[in-house]
Amino acid sequence: AQTVTQSQPEMSVQEAETVTLSCTYDTSESNYYLFWYKQPPSRQMILVIRQEAYKQQNATENRFSVNFQKAAKSFSLKISDSQLGDTAMYFCAFMKQESNYQLIWGAGTKLIIKP
Amino acid sequence: DAGVIQSPRHEVTEMGQEVTLRCKPISGHDYLFWYRQTMMRGLELLIYFNNNVPIDDSGMPEDRFSAKMPNASFSTLKIQPSEPRDSAVYFCASSFGGYQPQHFGDGTRLSIL
Numbered sequence: 001a002q003t004v005t006q007s008q009p010e011m012s013v014q015e016a017e018t019v020t021l022s023c024t025y026d027t028s029e030s031n032y033y034l035f036w037y038k039q040p041p042s043r044q045m046i047l048v049i050r051q052e053a054y055k056q057q058n059a060t061e062n063r064f065s066v067n068f069q070k071a072a073k074s075f076s077l078k079i080s081d082s083q084l085g086d087t088a089m090y091f092c093a094f095m096k097q098e099s100n101y102q103l104i105w106g107a108g109t110k111l112i113i114k115p
Numbered sequence: 116d117a118g119v120i121q122s123p124r125h126e127v128t129e130m131g132q133e134v135t136l137r138c139k140p141i142s143g144h145d146y147l148f149w150y151r152q153t154m155m156r157g158l159e160l161l162i163y164f165n166n167n168v169p170i171d172d173s174g175m176p177e178d179r180f181s182a183k184m185p186n187a188s189f190s191t192l193k194i195q196p197s198e199p200r201d202s203a204v205y206f207c208a209s210s211f212g213g214y215q216p217q218h219f220g221d222g223t224r225l226s227i228l
Contacts, residue, residue: 033214045206045219091158100171101146101213105158 002027004094006106013082014114020067021077021109023092029053031097034068034075039108040088048090051075079111087113117141121207121220129228133195136223138207139188146213149182149192150206152222158206164190165213197227 003026013019025034036048051059051068058066063080079086092106120139128134140147148163162172167184175182179198184190194201204224208217 035216037219042221043204043224044221045208047216047218050216095214097214101148101163101210102160102171103158103217107157 002029002094002096002104004092004104004106006090006092006109008109009107010110010112012112012114015082015084017082018078018080019082019111021079021090021092021111023075023077023106025073025075025092025094025104027073027094027096029096033095033097034066035093035095035103036064036066036075036077037091037093038086038088039091040085045091049077082113084113084115087111119207119209119218119220121205121223123223124221125224125226127226127228128197130198131196132227133193134197134201134225134227136192136205136207136225138190138192138220140190140207140209141211141218142188144209144211144218145187146210146217147184147190148208148210148217149190150208150219152204152206161192194225197225199227201225202227 005024032053034051038046038048049059049061065078067076089108091108093103122137149161150158152158161174162182164184182192204222206219206222208219210217
């Protein structure tokens with residue numbers, strides 16, 4: 001069975017700093033998808049970034065980028081120039097190809113951006 | 116474009132009452148998912164639909180839970196009778212294609228007293 005591990009329950013950085021959130025996963029599959037979702041205090045789940053396992057190039061979305069290491073089964077999220085609005089829970093999620101489209105979720109990392 | 120719309124945003128009711136949660140997916144999306152989020156168990160997939168047809172309901176906790184999707188623009192999740200342990204945030208999400216990112220609604224916070 002697939003599992004997703006986020007080893008940092010909580011992190012705190014100063015505004016404008018760069019922060020990296022870690023995520024590792026366990027799977028025997030070769031084709032799959034990885035996601036980072038953000039859940040601010042408003043409770044909404046917001047897609048941050050998506051990565052297809054067959055793509056070697058790391059996905060980026062503005063200030064958000066990932067470091068995808070397929071062999072190491074690692075999928076970390078880097079937030080550059082952090083902003084107060086980045087304060088949220090961040091969830092890493094895994095979906096295998098040819099599945100029932102079920103997302104396997106990590107436990108989340110609470111990120112606090114301090115002014 | 117409008118996102119996934121859920122109602123109500125909050126629901127407080129007494130044990131034993133019927134609860135109905137509603138969801139309007141993004142227009143054109145062919146997959147709809149219902150999730151439950153609790154502190155203890157995190158996010159759990161309850162059921163998902165493809166083209167209005169329930170495909171996998173293995174996550175539905177028990178017979179008290181039922182979900183329907185009568186058309187492409189509306190789905191309901193019903194709990195009857197409700198119990199305090201059903202208290203959670205319930206999310207609806209939709210996607211265009213099963214492997215595409217799921218877009219979530221704002222969730223319904225359900226409290227059963």
